[in-house]
Amino acid sequence: MFIKETHTIHLHQRESKLGKVHNFKRRRSAYHFRCDACNKEFVRDKSKVTPARASNSVHHVCSSCDPKKFAQKIGVKMRKVWQMDASSTEVKL
């Protein structure tokens, strides 16, 4: 289950040739999911998640659970959805 998207701001400092310190910010986005197999909340870096998967139309399984076992548990119908999802991302790339 998709819960929310969060942003964390990282501050960096870089010293210029003249010895002046420049501050700059980097914003990182992360997606929070709840595992549909064990109900544990987990975080994935936004860059590692296909935007289409950040919704509740697909299930999410955390790294400590086996997504294949989970797919078998919820049945063939959902596996078909997952395959569709995978092929649609292939087209985008």
Ligand SMILES: [Zn+2]
């Ligand atoms: Zn899990």
